[in-house]
Amino acid sequence: MKKIIFxxxxxxxxxxxxxxxxxxxxxxxxxxxSVWGNPELSLGITVRPDGKISIPALGEVTxxxxxxTELKNILEKELTNIVQKPIVTVIVTGITxxxxxxxxxxxxxxxxxLRKETTLLKFLSQLGSLLGADLERAYLIRNKxxxxxxxxxxxxxxxxxxxxxxxxxxxxxxxxxxxxxIKIVGAVKNPTTISYREGLTxxxxxxxxxxxxxFAKKNDVLIxxxxxxxxxxxxxxxxxxxxxxxxxxxxxxxGDFIIARESFF
Numbered sequence: 001m002k003k004i005i006f007x008x009x010x011x012x013x014x015x016x017x018x019x020x021x022x023x024x025x026x027x028x029x030x031x032x033x034s035v036w037g038n039p040e041l042s043l044g045i046t047v048r049p050d051g052k053i054s055i056p057a058l059g060e061v062t063x064x065x066x067x068x069t070e071l072k073n074i075l076e077k078e079l080t081n082i083v084q085k086p087i088v089t090v091i092v093t094g095i096t097x098x099x100x101x102x103x104x105x106x107x108x109x110x111x112x113x114l115r116k117e118t119t120l121l122k123f124l125s126q127l128g129s130l131l132g133a134d135l136e137r138a139y140l141i142r143n144k145x146x147x148x149x150x151x152x153x154x155x156x157x158x159x160x161x162x163x164x165x166x167x168x169x170x171x172x173x174x175x176x177x178x179x180x181x182i183k184i185v186g187a188v189k190n191p192t193t194i195s196y197r198e199g200l201t202x203x204x205x206x207x208x209x210x211x212x213x214x215f216a217k218k219n220d221v222l223i224x225x226x227x228x229x230x231x232x233x234x235x236x237x238x239x240x241x242x243x244x245x246x247x248x249x250x251x252x253x254x255g256d257f258i259i260a261r262e263s264f265f
Contacts, residue, residue: 023067023068023092023095023098023117023168024065024066024067024097024168025047025063025064025065025066025067025068025071025092025097026047026051026064026065026096026097026168027047027048027049027050027051027064027096027097028046028047028049028096028097029046029047029063029092029094029095029096029097030044030045030046030047030092030093030094031044031045031046031047031053031063031068031071031090031091031092031093032044032089032090032091032093033045033053033055033075033088033089033090034088034089034091035075035079035083035086035087035088036086036087036088036089037083037087038083038086040056041055041056041057041079041082041083043055043056044093046094047063047064051063051064051065052064055075057079057082058075058078058079058082061074061075061078068090068091068092069090071090072088072089072090075088075090076088094115095113095114095115095116096113097168098113098114098115098116098117098118098168099111099112099113099114099168099169100112100114100123100166100168100169100170100171100172101169101170101171101172102127102171102172102174103171103172103173103174104133104138104172104173104174104175104176105132105175105176105178106130106132106133106134106135106138106174106175106176106177107127107128107130107133107172107174108127108128112126114166117165117166118165118166119163119164119165119166120140120148120151120154120163120164120165120166121154121155121160121163123166123172124151124154124155127174130155130174131195132176132177132178132195133174133175133176133177134174134175134176134177134180135150135151135152135155135156135174136150136151136152137149137150137175138150138151138172138173138174138175139172139173140164140170140171140172140173141170141171141172141173142167142169142170142171148164151174152198156197156198177195177196177254179254179255180195180196180254180255181193181194181195181196181255182194182195182196182200182205182252182254182255182256182257182258183256183257183258184205184206184208184209184258184259184260185257185258185259185260186216186258186259186260186261186262187212187213187215187216187217187260187261187262187263188206188209188210188211188212188213188216188260189209189210189211189212189213190209190210191209192208192209194208196252196253196254196255199251200251200252201249201250201251201252202221202223202236202238202241202248202249202250202252202258203238203241203242203249204252205252205258206221206238206260209260212238212260213260213262215262215263216260216261216262216263217260217261217262217263218237218238218239218242219237219238219239219240220235220237220261221235221236221237221238221258221259221260221261222234222235222236222258222259222261223235223236223250223252223256223257223258224256224257224258224259225253225255225256225257226255234250236248236250
């Protein structure tokens with residue numbers, strides 16, 4: 001029975017270490033170090049600012065810069081002079097070294113300290129509204145290299161294959177979508193600017209502006225669009241659309257400028 005319990009505990013603790021194998025320990029992190037069968041050598045400890053920890057019978061040991069598995073291997077090697085075939089587990093119980101930097105005008109900039117391993121999708125979901133963000137131009141920097149560009153498919157379309165696990169000191173650039181925003185003026189109740197999103201239509205924009213005023217020329221709504229460096233004007237019959245002519249519900253493009261003209265009669 002004791003052998004079975006020992007094996008179960010061994011596999012559980014080994015699995016916990018494996019889960020955290022890629023995390024790099026830093027100053028301020030708290031660790032639970034256990035030496036099987038030797039409770040006097042087991043302890044919870046905080047990594048000092050100099051990156052070291054104090055272990056009974058071993059003295060000073062450098063922990064910062066190592067993964068839990070690497071520290072476990074070092075401790076097992078050092079303890080062979082004290083314990084026969086030591087089995088050590090190292091579990092990170094508190095993280096202060098897992099920091100993500102966000103910059104750009106599409107989200108609130110700053111340094112975010114994470115308490116556990118987090119994916120890109122979960123992290124983006126914690127940043128609040130990203131309606132003003134240009135997720136297509138956003139990118140992730142790791143070790144001074146741009147490793148992923150474009151979060152639109154992940155965050156808007158839910159393509160989970162695009163999700164990745166963030167690592168300490170990752171940097172996220174999230175720009176705003178100012179150039180892509182849609183402006184609508186003229187004979188609408190609330191002239192406004194709205195963020196572009198895929199699938200946006202002329203009717204969506206009109207409704208976002210509170211609908212037409214009584215003076216609107218509903219069958220002559222002007223869309224001004226830039227394509228290939230040229231300015232293109234297109235008139236849309238929104239009244240006909242509202243009467244069922246769905247072909248007039250054209251898709252809006254990033255940066256469109258819309259004018260709801262007034263009728264003088």
